[in-house]
Amino acid sequence: RKEVEQDPGPFNVPEGATVAFNCTYSNSASQSFFWYRQDCRKEPKLLMSVYSSGNEDGRFTAQLNRASQYISLLIRDSKLSDSATYLCVVKRDTGRRALTFGSGTRLQVQP
Amino acid sequence: GAVVSQHPSRVICKSGTSVKIECRSLDFQATTMFWYRQFPKQSLMLMATSNEGSKATYEQGVEKDKFLINHASLTLSTLTVTSAHPEDSSFYICSASRGQGRRELFFGEGSRLTVL
Numbered sequence: 763r764k765e766v767e768q769d770p771g772p773f774n775v776p777e778g779a780t781v782a783f784n785c786t787y788s789n790s791a792s793q794s795f796f797w798y799r800q801d802c803r804k805e806p807k808l809l810m811s812v813y814s815s816g817n818e819d820g821r822f823t824a825q826l827n828r829a830s831q832y833i834s835l836l837i838r839d840s841k842l843s844d845s846a847t848y849l850c851v852v853k854r855d856t857g858r859r860a861l862t863f864g865s866g867t868r869l870q871v872q873p
Numbered sequence: 874g875a876v877v878s879q880h881p882s883r884v885i886c887k888s889g890t891s892v893k894i895e896c897r898s899l900d901f902q903a904t905t906m907f908w909y910r911q912f913p914k915q916s917l918m919l920m921a922t923s924n925e926g927s928k929a930t931y932e933q934g935v936e937k938d939k940f941l942i943n944h945a946s947l948t949l950s951t952l953t954v955t956s957a958h959p960e961d962s963s964f965y966i967c968s969a970s971r972g973q974g975r976r977e978l979f980f981g982e983g984s985r986l987t988v989l
Contacts, residue, residue: 865916
């Protein structure tokens, strides 16, 4: 079983739509959680961290459920520029310091 | 602007040759850098953790004699793919973190290696 699992998509949505991505992680020792965005053939870039209380950044809302080991990302009012692959990322704060990436969910926002 | 720079961004080489990729932290010192590899439509997979002044730590299944990592200074780590083969063709990305606490990892721009 992969340590971080995501629905690969693609999610094809019209502009203005609301779309939600889900992610599950298997290692309960994971302590930090992030959503990264990766454009085609580019490096990943941090979109937002995910906190237990849930957090919002403009049109983006992230939620974490530690009991279910589940993370979500909600994008409201989708823009064409939101088209990208969204990577769910977890990190253990002790021991191994590297990030573990999900395989990503591809989003295509259509006009 | 970029805080981690990677070079070259693209390289094409013949099978059997060696290729060196550089990763630099631009305005901070990074005692640890990470090297990832990404095949098409797959997630980033950690290859190794590069530690300044000491040996790199390799992930299971990654050949340390094939992927040589040198982290000779606090701002530079290099990955050398030795005797490259077509199956080594991939997107190689380095990353480094700065600051304490909940750290964001900054990524280099990536290096796309094509082995003919």
